[in-house]
Amino acid sequence: MPLVTIDLIENVFTPSQKRELIEKVTEAMVAVEGEKMRPVTWVRIKEFKENDWAIGGNPLNASAVHALAAGKAA
Amino acid sequence: MPLVTIDLIENVFTPSQKRELIEKVTEAMVAVEGEKMRPVTWVRIKEFKENDWAIGGNPLNASAVHALAAGKAA
């Protein structure tokens, strides 16, 4: 039953990071719900186009998020 | 009012199958709610990129779903 949807902005994460997000989030779910629930634990990534996601009215592109991740002001 | 969202993985269904999904699901809704509700019955398809949808931590691509549909192990 559990369905997890991870919303991201395109081009922020590499394919291998996305794969890692799916794996780690699945393990986090199974750790709480129990191993038997694994086959019905679905995890999905949904990506939004750059500039289609705004915080406080300011659209974000991948560079802005990378700057934020590096500890600079967005 | 009713809004139906069908989440799929890209490249699993052909355009004509997607069209058929929309038609059949709309008819299923109208059969229960009544014909007068048809103009406010919205049905949408949202597609996820291949490998962005995982079951039990295993990302699925279109081939894996086709194998499943054909009765083979995913």
Add this chain to the structure above:
Amino acid sequence: MPLVTIDLIENVFTPSQKRELIEKVTEAMVAVEGEKMRPVTWVRIKEFKENDWAIGGNPLNASAVHALAAGKAA
């Protein structure tokens, strides 16, 4: 894989109508995708509180939807 979410307003449909929506929509999906996909076909109903869903700025309650279904102006 297919995940269908049916968004409704509370108190518009009876529990048996909701059950019927789930059954008919599931059958509509399986008719297109094939019987083998049934175990991975998930259908869900998500209900919104009355007046939390507006068309053109006018919030709808269950009575308004019933009037619409009966062919009266909403």
Add this chain to the structure above:
Amino acid sequence: MPLVTIDLIENVFTPSQKRELIEKVTEAMVAVEGEKMRPVTWVRIKEFKENDWAIGGNPLNASAVHALAAGKAA
């Protein structure tokens, strides 16, 4: 906390109209919730492919929506 998601069909709005939607909707939210909530007010646009969004079973493309916006029957 507030998270607003605006679902659109691709190619209906220009990039500058989409930018304007994000700005105006953000301001509408902040006008009610107060200026202090701006940094936690997220607004996103999610686009559906043409013909993946149907009303009453009729898939819409951008032209159909433009005709509707111009006051013609969809």
Add this chain to the structure above:
Amino acid sequence: MPLVTIDLIENVFTPSQKRELIEKVTEAMVAVEGEKMRPVTWVRIKEFKENDWAIGGNPLNASAVHALAAGKAA
């Protein structure tokens, strides 16, 4: 076509504030898309239970959001 979903935490806004959010967001949409699109502009509020929405791992209740809105640390 446009569908707007406003995600909130329960008990943060009063019913009249929620009504105002729906009205102002609808007007913001119509201002960009044109008056003819009003009848197909749907705006909805979806509420999450208190403590079911976390920022950085810290669940928020209505009091925490009110403190944030008043300019105090969350």
Add this chain to the structure above:
Amino acid sequence: MPLVTIDLIENVFTPSQKRELIEKVTEAMVAVEGEKMRPVTWVRIKEFKENDWAIGGNPLNASAVHALAAGKAA
């Protein structure tokens, strides 16, 4: 930016398990994206009413999910 939504059926998990899901999933996200992204990592739980979530057309209640988690047929 990352927004994670965990869809569950009501009464399957206790409040403390839900809290644990939020914490573990947040940590899984931060482990990949970096600590600086924590303040913009939002994780939410959305609960569906029992019997409003069906697999293969069979509505699930909390007991059915508990039986599944215990290794019995759903």
